[in-house]
Amino acid sequence: MSSLLLAPELPWLFGGLAGYCTGALAAWHGIWRDRPVDRAVFAALLVAVILLATAITLRWMRAGYGPFLTLFEILLSNLFSLGLVFLVVFWRVPLARPGALVVLPVFLLLGCWIATLPPETSQLPATYDSVWLWVHVGVGKIFLGICLAAVGLAGTLLLRRLPGFGNLHRLPDDEVLDVLVWRFMSIAFIFHSLMLIAGAVWAQDAWGHYWTWDPLETWAFITWLMLGLSLHARLTFKVPLWGGWLMVFGVFILAFLTFFGVPFSSLGPHKGII
């Protein structure tokens, strides 16, 4: 156990979490005190992402394989990838910056979760030795990151409807940010579709069939359907803005459970059972 506590990636991981914490405090401070904080939030995000990348590299060198297997590894790699995607969004789409008020606290929740997990290493199954693993995981991470950017904005918009969050009214109008929320959801739909396709190609070669309705495939498909449904619902019915934002939350929760719950509560082949 003591050797695990000395796992070289841990200081960098906690450094990264401290970065996210600083970013979250800065963002809320900015909105509460009406201070310009974009640069501070950006810097905190950047530092956090670099520290987490270092943590992943050190762990990779220690374990001899990428962060694909244990819940600790998956959370670590997502803390990095979600942070990186949000960093790019924050940098390139200024209108999406208010999402930081929700996204950074979500990172901290993930941080609390990872802090409870042992950093043990495992053994990469032979089926994971495929370029499709990289494509599948890569586009999946982009999907979740962009979906989280939508959740950030939708969450901020929902928050400002609650009493006590009057300061949030200084942000751009609902209608403007709502357009952005659904643009992110549309892009997320593209990446989710690519994730399903890449996963199917990988499954064909790794397990002999492109689709077997294993738990992960089933829940990923349901997430995809619900994402398609939410895009349709907005076009078909007069869904109130807040109703749309709740749908965004629903899709993200499904995706979150699919990414972090299903693989660890089932014995599907994706877990690498041999």
Next chain:
Amino acid sequence: MKIICRLASLRLTLPGLLALAVGVLVSYRDVTASTAWMAVPLLCLAVNLLAALIVNTRIRSRPALLVFHLCLLAVVLLATYGHLSSLQARVEITEGQAFNAADVEMVREGPWHPRQRLDSVVFVQGPLRVDYAPGLKRQHTASQLGIRDAVAGEVLTTIGDNTPHIQAGYRFYTTSNKGYSAILTWLGSDGVRQTGAINFPSYPANDWNQTNQWTGPAGKHFRLELDLPRPQSFDRHWAFDATPAVAALTIMADDQRVRLEPGEVLQLENGRLQFEEVRLWMGYRITYEPLLPWLLFAALVGVLALAWHFLASFNSLPLPEGYGHRERKENSDVITAART
């Protein structure tokens, strides 16, 4: 026309999608559930979509969106055809043995699968190797197959867990199922000579139970047990790649129990049974899914078309330049640098 307009209503799409989600969950929770749970919502969605493609000007006037939905339809049709004509099966082949369609054990065969096609598959099992990491964690598998090539003659190809052997549309994948076989030759007193392999249970999963039954040509039942050297410690790197240096076969029938070394012969009533040697066998998973490349093509074209549609609609509806603020304050940037 009126009926088509009704069938094309986007209001039907939402319950259709929800019903499909429910159907997927029911089939997932209970694998014995009827395929109707998924087939009916899919059919309804297909009718809804077909009708929309005919009458809905919002979809018809946007080529990229149209292509996306056509691709969705194509994926459903191709996957359904694939399901009906597909095959999933298993086979065990011993080193030196040729693939024999008669040995194939069906797992699932679609009603449209052209069974006689399997007879055209020809290859011979060559040497194989499965690497294990400490703690019996299976790593890479390398299985060599001798394949008759019209131009190059007999060629050796190596396949593994992620690289199937593809012949006549069938894909052969190695599996964790593999083990030892005893090669036996029956020399009947009537002059008949027959050689065959008896496969023992998967190794090392069943290293404690290397036994099998065999009914000889004269109808006599035998129990066979393979005596391998004591199992080694599996806490280190190890490879399943060669027969053990010492291996013996115990043959039991009635109250008789005889232990044979490789090459030794057992005299029986109407013939002699010779234990030739021990070899390895590999268990393969066979799949046949004829339209797989087209399925991938339709899915990729669909995603590209939708990306195109989104790009075009983002461009035609840019975010407002001087978007409104409920309240303007000078030095906030939230964060504010958003304000241009």
